[in-house]
Amino acid sequence: MSFGLVNVPVRLFSATENHDVQFRQVHEKDGGRIKYQRVCSIDGEEVPYSDIAKGYEAADGQMVVLTDEDLKSLPTRSTKEISIEKFVPSEQIDPLLFDKSYYLEPDKTGLKPYVLLRDALEKADRMALVTVSVRTRMTLAVLRVRDGVIVLQTLLWADEVRAPEFESLSEETHATAKELAMASSLVDSLSGDYEPEEFEDDYAEAVTQLVATKIEGGDITETPEAKGEETEVVDLLAALQRSVDKAKAARTGGAPGSSGSSVSAGSSDASDDDSSATSASRPAAKKATTKSAAKKTTATKKTAVKKTTAKASTKKAATKKAS
Template sequence: MRAIWKGAVSFGLVSVPVKLYSATESHDVSFRQVHAKDGGRIKYQRVCSIDGEEVAYADIAKGYETEDGEMVILTDEDMADLPVTSSREIAVEKFVPSDQIDPMLFEKSYYLEPEKSGAKPYALLRQALIDADRMAVVTVALRQRTTVAVLRVRDDVIVLQTMMWPDEVRQPDFDVEVGEIKDAEVKMAHMLVDTLAGDFDASEFEDDYADAVQALVKAKVEGGEVKRTPTATKSSGEVVDLLAALQKSVAAAKEARGESDAGSADAATDAGDEKKPKKKGAKKPAKKAAKKAS
């Protein structure tokens, strides 16, 4: 794994220098939209809905649509004035009982590895969390935006999990109305729960859809059912992993389209920002980050 962030966990007068790693990765099966006749990838043009003209990336700006449908254009100067932070501190605000935080608030998970100089205080914090059966509520700046997160222990490693803001969790707008529930029905439901009771083991579950797609693709490759496009690379005859093959084709796809990928550009920008030296600033109370402009 490659560290994506470096900083320090601070609680009281104790500081623990740490590295941050993404704890999860998506294995979703990815498909391309192609021309069924020859396998050519489908291109999409950036066209203005008003004048119908194709728009170059250099002329694309961020726009925020108001509730009445008006569009507010935000310039780079406007975005530069938004509250951001360059702090490299994971500040512990309080330690709370583990059962007080609704799992629905959890967003993304990261592993924290201590630097050599922080191994002992890291171990002390880890043991304190385990013994108290509590999570540490922290504030942290990731990609220059302050967010709320928690620290908890998983398999002897401290995990940081970012959290959604409370107003980002939707409330159900429906009521569940049922008739009278009889005692015999409740008893039978309890019997069913007892019958299916057990311990959770993630290894018991498989992504049968992804496995089936890969088996299908393998069969088609072995049967010669492939479309040779101008950008296709010759195979050595070995059947490679579908996801790996798709990832390797990204560069060729970009070159064939003759245009850059917005998502990749954003990721590259983020990576560049992380490499730049950050100025230390005074710690400020956490505020809700501005919602992303569309």
């Protein structure tokens, strides 16, 4: 964190976490998870992840495919510096602009300047407007103080906030003096301080209780082993083989990259080629080992399913006997 001529080493920690209830889409009959396939809208065929590129749809509907080289040419910032641009009055930052929040923890060597900046922000009743690189893309953020800790809160760009355009509110309509007096009276009667512990997510609590009740009653769907579990292993082996072929072609002066696929997301360098060439000396042994491991894993899973089914059957029988 850059504060004038002073650099303050800090670490970022996410200040919030999502406790929303998460459901899975399953087949009602057997509880199997619903999977989604990546299918091309033109030929209807499933597309492997290695053949998926980034595309930008223009306003007229035309699709522009962006290559890795195109993306590398875009302006990015790999710096980890949080650069303070200016100090602005707190009331000038609309809460609607706030996005993600992070706590800043000072390093031991930067404790004193950290405390200095924290106290200065509190005394001035201002926020520090900063630029910061998050996932290589520069964004705006503010520094503010909460419970004695500096909080970095990223901001939405101004054009990401929609303008409210409601025809029903366009007219100059206001409450009468009598209506306003009654509303003010209601506000006064319900006035108080914000106490977070007074409120709770009763929906999440009810879902948790419902699930616990069903588990205690033995109302659980035993999901059989899903078919096609070895598909990803086969795809990985194919990708490895293509990488080996690419490395061989590069060494013999052939056409490298003709397969158009590699294991890693980026382009292969010399070290990648060396490791690929080494692995090429015994591809059959690796394939056999992988298949053997896959069979062992499948057998283990089936045994676990049988044991779980047996336990569930015993539990249900005991419940019927008790009733």
